[in-house]
Amino acid sequence: MSLDFYNVAEFFTDEEKMIQKTVRDFIQKEVIPNIATWYEKAEFPRHLISKMADLGLLGANLEGYGCAGLGPTAYGLILQELEAGDSGLRSFVSVQGALVMYPIYAFGSDAQKEKWLPGLQQGKKIGCFGLTEPTSGSNPGGMKTTAKKEGDHYILNGSKYWITNATIADVCVIWAKTEEGVRGFLVETNRPGVKTEDIKQKFALRASCTGEVILSDCKIPKENILPKTEGLKSALMCLNQARYGISWGAIGAAQSCYQQALEYTKDREQFGKPLASKQLIQDKLSWMVQEITKAQLLAWRLAKLKETGQMKHYQISLAKKNNVWMALEIARMSRDMLGANGTTYDYHVGRHMCNLEAVKTYEGTHDIHSLVVGEAVTGISAYR
Numbered sequence: 001m002s003l004d005f006y007n008v009a010e011f012f013t014d015e016e017k018m019i020q021k022t023v024r025d026f027i028q029k030e031v032i033p034n035i036a037t038w039y040e041k042a043e044f045p046r047h048l049i050s051k052m053a054d055l056g057l058l059g060a061n062l063e064g065y066g067c068a069g070l071g072p073t074a075y076g077l078i079l080q081e082l083e084a085g086d087s088g089l090r091s092f093v094s095v096q097g098a099l100v101m102y103p104i105y106a107f108g109s110d111a112q113k114e115k116w117l118p119g120l121q122q123g124k125k126i127g128c129f130g131l132t133e134p135t136s137g138s139n140p141g142g143m144k145t146t147a148k149k150e151g152d153h154y155i156l157n158g159s160k161y162w163i164t165n166a167t168i169a170d171v172c173v174i175w176a177k178t179e180e181g182v183r184g185f186l187v188e189t190n191r192p193g194v195k196t197e198d199i200k201q202k203f204a205l206r207a208s209c210t211g212e213v214i215l216s217d218c219k220i221p222k223e224n225i226l227p228k229t230e231g232l233k234s235a236l237m238c239l240n241q242a243r244y245g246i247s248w249g250a251i252g253a254a255q256s257c258y259q260q261a262l263e264y265t266k267d268r269e270q271f272g273k274p275l276a277s278k279q280l281i282q283d284k285l286s287w288m289v290q291e292i293t294k295a296q297l298l299a300w301r302l303a304k305l306k307e308t309g310q311m312k313h314y315q316i317s318l319a320k321k322n323n324v325w326m327a328l329e330i331a332r333m334s335r336d337m338l339g340a341n342g343t344t345y346d347y348h349v350g351r352h353m354c355n356l357e358a359v360k361t362y363e364g365t366h367d368i369h370s371l372v373v374g375e376a377v378t379g380i381s382a383y384r
């Protein structure tokens, strides 16, 4: 069961509903019974990669190379149902599809596409996306990683930090400064000069690998450059794909928290009556219903704009910012409504809450998306 107060599902085709149900069933069967243990142990459930690949969830919105070629709504619903399970699982699918397969698909040579896309789609190869560095996050233009051309090769030096899938990846899409500006490169992680390390002791996204990719005089053939990348604009195009998915994914986490708060407060009695009979509790539930419904309509409309080629980057920013904020507020509120029990892994709300703190920060922070929308409406850039 998940909330659909305005029957938004009426907008979905039978195929989209079927895809949504398939992923929902997968999450209920494979993820919900075990996620608390994986989260507590800070373990990414690697064995689920092949199962997700078999369901066609990797690069699901791309065409060819074994990809499912789904439209934006079906793709969004996949991410929504995955994130109802855990944001870490959705992060894996977002990175693999939107940040690794998409750049190869959009900016790669035919040989690169043939070499990488089928394996990535089947989950036999894993990718990561290296843009952020220890000293540059919101401002990727401040990156220090360089790629120097020497004959038939490039020599890469630098460090990429906070990289999802870093230590399990076969290939990393590395963004580096060259004499012609920022370009994207495919760097196999088993090359000499590449080292990866996990970032440990995170309190968010514990069931997801996050790490560092260190490049020390890493020599790659010139064929490994993504030939159609043109400056940071290309990296931002990848981020737009991922941010679109997050705006759907966050709804799943919010629905999961709302459902748990609803069931818990109907069941739990204090002062001789169920908590759900109290006006303050009903006000909170009603606020959650209102915000989830608004977020669903925003995501659905964004999908239609994407489908018809009208979607603008600032519209994605508004949806990412609003929907993640809404989900985080609902997670925090649900955690509170479950009292002490809400602080344990026996319930999902605390885990979703911690995850969403990271989701609020990655793929452009909440504040940076405010500046994107601010620039769109005023024509004035306020970043610097």
Ligand SMILES: Cc1cc2nc3c(=O)[nH]c(=O)nc-3n(C[C@H](O)[C@H](O)[C@H](O)COP(=O)(O)OP(=O)(O)OC[C@H]3O[C@@H](n4cnc5c(N)ncnc54)[C@H](O)[C@@H]3O)c2cc1C
Pocket (backbone or CB within 6 Å): 095, 128, 129, 130, 131, 132, 136, 137, 138, 139, 161, 162, 163, 164, 165, 204, 205, 210, 358, 361, 362, 363, 364, 365, 366, 367, 368, 382, 383, 384
């Ligand atoms: C779990 C996790 C996974 C991640 N995965 C990846 C990945 O796979 N690949 C990758 O490349 N990156 C990844 N990231 C990095 C993520 O994209 C960055 O953390 C994000 O871009 C923010 O950068 P920062 O952490 O350096 O924060 P900063 O840029 O230092 O920002 C700190 C604070 O300052 C605010 N701020 C920044 N600039 C301004 C401004 N101009 N005006 C007002 N306020 C401002 C921000 O909103 C924020 O509140 C991941 C991060 C996390 C937490």
